[in-house]
Amino acid sequence: MALVTLSGYPCSGKTKRAHQLQAHLEKRLQDSSYAGPKLKVVVLSDDLLNLDRSAYDDSRSEKPARGALFTAMQRQMGADTILIVDAMNYIKGFRYQMYCAAREFKLRVCTVYVVATQELCKQWNAEREDGRSYAPETLDNLLVRYEEPSSMVRWDSPLITVLWTEEDVPIDDIWKAVTEGNVKPPNAGTQAVPKAPTDALHTLEHTSTALVSAIMAEQAASGGVGGKVTLSVSDTVKPQITLPYRNVTLSEMQRMKRQFVTVHKKAITLGTVEKGAVDWSEASVAEKFVAYLEENLKP
Ligand code: ADP
């Protein structure tokens, strides 16, 4: 039904907001004036998955933790569920992947940005007595790496912001997003499913292969120093990508490509489209693959 992605600094009050939100949603779903489908509210968090705060101490342990969260998320997504993901969700590429998964399940989406100042987060982290504090240097590190959500990009919108000074979450806005937000009407199953362009599968395969070649060529030319580079995928498609500061091997790239193609092939064959637009153009595939690589290549 819907995916509500919380995002915010570590110790900014996300879990507190998740509890408020869950209580409001459950109350409205049980209210006699509610005439919609029967829904359950599910909250997922690092704590509920027993992921320790120390997982964020270094990127080697952080990736599998994020992977576990993503898998759990996909398992819970469905037509009968409002899923609240109470985690930092601080990487743009990760939020993008959540959004793509939600679209594949035909869910409505909404991002709730939980805002507190860095000083307050540090203070609340230090004051915590439930053993769920971050190590101070991990907290500093996460504050620096945090990638703020933006209402300008489709995967973060609608974006609803809650400030630390606010007593409660803006439930009317969130309720509207999860119950009326932009998704195909419930009878979409009986309508003709818009077909992705017949050459979409070809573009997917071809563009991701070209992008792998462009990365290998770029590495050969620069000596594999990594960092931000511009790739030449075709005459018109020249995406920027931030590569890890090391040499990326061809077999690693091919594995990434296979995973990426498998995931999106499914979406194409099912005829899934994002917000009505059938966009399997070269540029769009390249943009998606770049986001996927930035998120999944080991540092
Ligand atoms: P997160 O889930 O983002 O790590 P929590 O919801 O667990 O954050 O809150 C972290 C700590 O900060 C808790 O001890 C909580 O009581 C406190 N806290 C959260 N939000 C506020 C607020 N708006 N004002 C005062 N204290 C807060």
Ligand code: MG
């Ligand atoms: Mg929390």
